[in-house]
Amino acid sequence: MADTSDLIARFERMQTDLNRTPHLKRLGALFSETVLIQVDDEEFYLFFDKGQLARIEPGPSRKTPWRFALRTDADALARFWEPIPAPGFNDIFGLIKIGRGRIDGDILCLVKNLRFFKEFMDFGRVELTV
Amino acid sequence: MNAVFEPITGRYVTLDISGVTQRIYFEEAGQGTPVVCFHTAGSDNRQWRFILNDGELTRTHRFIAPDMPWHGKSLPPAGWQTQQYDLTTETYMDTVLAFCDALAVDRPIFAGCSMGGRIALQLALHHPDRFAGFIAIEASDFQPAWYDIDWFHRPDAPGGEMGAALISANIAPQSPEVEHWNTQWLFMQSGPGVVRGDLSFYTRDGSLVGQLHRIDTAKAPVHIMVGEYDLTCTPEDARRTAKAIPGATLDVMPGIGHFPMSENPERFRPHFFNALARVAEPRSDQ
Numbered sequence: 001m002a003d004t005s006d007l008i009a010r011f012e013r014m015q016t017d018l019n020r021t022p023h024l025k026r027l028g029a030l031f032s033e034t035v036l037i038q039v040d041d042e043e044f045y046l047f048f049d050k051g052q053l054a055r056i057e058p059g060p061s062r063k064t065p066w067r068f069a070l071r072t073d074a075d076a077l078a079r080f081w082e083p084i085p086a087p088g089f090n091d092i093f094g095l096i097k098i099g100r101g102r103i104d105g106d107i108l109c110l111v112k113n114l115r116f117f118k119e120f121m122d123f124g125r126v127e128l129t130v
Numbered sequence: 131m132n133a134v135f136e137p138i139t140g141r142y143v144t145l146d147i148s149g150v151t152q153r154i155y156f157e158e159a160g161q162g163t164p165v166v167c168f169h170t171a172g173s174d175n176r177q178w179r180f181i182l183n184d185g186e187l188t189r190t191h192r193f194i195a196p197d198m199p200w201h202g203k204s205l206p207p208a209g210w211q212t213q214q215y216d217l218t219t220e221t222y223m224d225t226v227l228a229f230c231d232a233l234a235v236d237r238p239i240f241a242g243c244s245m246g247g248r249i250a251l252q253l254a255l256h257h258p259d260r261f262a263g264f265i266a267i268e269a270s271d272f273q274p275a276w277y278d279i280d281w282f283h284r285p286d287a288p289g290g291e292m293g294a295a296l297i298s299a300n301i302a303p304q305s306p307e308v309e310h311w312n313t314q315w316l317f318m319q320s321g322p323g324v325v326r327g328d329l330s331f332y333t334r335d336g337s338l339v340g341q342l343h344r345i346d347t348a349k350a351p352v353h354i355m356v357g358e359y360d361l362t363c364t365p366e367d368a369r370r371t372a373k374a375i376p377g378a379t380l381d382v383m384p385g386i387g388h389f390p391m392s393e394n395p396e397r398f399r400p401h402f403f404n405a406l407a408r409v410a411e412p413r414s415d416q
Binding site for chain 2: 084085087088090091092093094096097108111112114115118
């Protein structure tokens with residue numbers, strides 16, 4: 001079961017890291033989309049604006065359109081964010097290949113912005129210093 | 131000033147392959163047992179530069195690494211501007227054999243990675259007499275695409291950069307950062323439609339399902355290598371493949387992905403030493 005407050009804290013930390021990383025602002029300059037990340041039954045809507053993460057809103061929401069969704073489970077995401085993830089857990093497409101993740105929606109949009117989105121997701125590997 | 135020159139030399143050879151004139155760029159280093167080294171899809175011979183620069187290996191081996199037509203510094207054939215590049219098994223085998231003939235290399239060891247590993251197995255099946263042995267890296271009987279290969283040749287997106295971002299899933303997290311990104315850089319530099327055309331071979335044309343048992347390793351040994359982080363040709367795929375080839379040997383490499391010689395040369399090095407020894411052994415030792 002996903003811990004919502006922990007994940008919100010994690011996404012906020014990732015937001016801070018992304019928004020202070022110049023090369024991702026450049027790579028993501030054309031990326032202004034809403035991404036749904038679903039962890040178990042918990043939904044998180046990430047609103048990207050020109051390569052910056054403008055805001056994060058927890059779901060559920062039936063009224064929020066999104067471009068693509070990454071769906072996984074809490075254990076898989078925790079393993080994805082380990083410093084040296086095990087094979088299959090090291091990449092979002094790895095999660096799909098091993099049956100622990102799913103991508104829905106406009107997959108081509110994701111693939112066009114894949115380096116940007118992967119580097120954003122990698123920020124989760126930085127341990128929280130609370 | 132600290133200038134370090136490498137022992138690698140590069141040359142061009144123009145030859146006919148399946149009736150088409152091709153200008154091929156190749157690099158080589160070392161003296162001794164010839165080893166022809168073939169790169170992965172969407173990349174070029176620079177993937178092999180650490181092996182060609184390995185002073186210990188080049189004392190006893192002559193490594194020759196070409197860029198396939200359409201790749202690296204090899205040009206596409208005349209008229210490419212109106213063609214769709216689709217690599218086929220026949221053309222690929224013809225390329226390898228014509229290249230070896232042109233260089234008058236007699237029964238070299240063949241080392242190839244990914245699609246180069248697949249063609250190693252095709253050559254082991256169809257032309258075992260032409261080679262001393264096969265090192266088939268990240269090689270399996272068949273891999274269906276888990277993506278749409280047409281993504282990689284679109285007018286509205288850079289195929290090389292998308293391809294690099296996608297295949298980065300196959301680079302192990304243990305890889306040194308600089309070589310992780312260099313491995314992606316080579317992919318990013320592939321010409322328009324090249325990744326797509328290579329994947330056409332890899333995911334559609336080159337199946338060896340049901341044929342592996344016919345490979346005669348008594349004529350030329352087959353050694354299969356696979357990285358534990360390879361999501362495309364997984365260790366399970368390589369195990370299945372090795373098991374189906376009587377006499378084939380297998381090495382699963384920890385902490386390595388789909389581009390061993392490029393993404394983590396230090397970790398790959400002892401495995402490649404072992405591979406060269408394996409394929410050089412008399413068959414009775416295997």
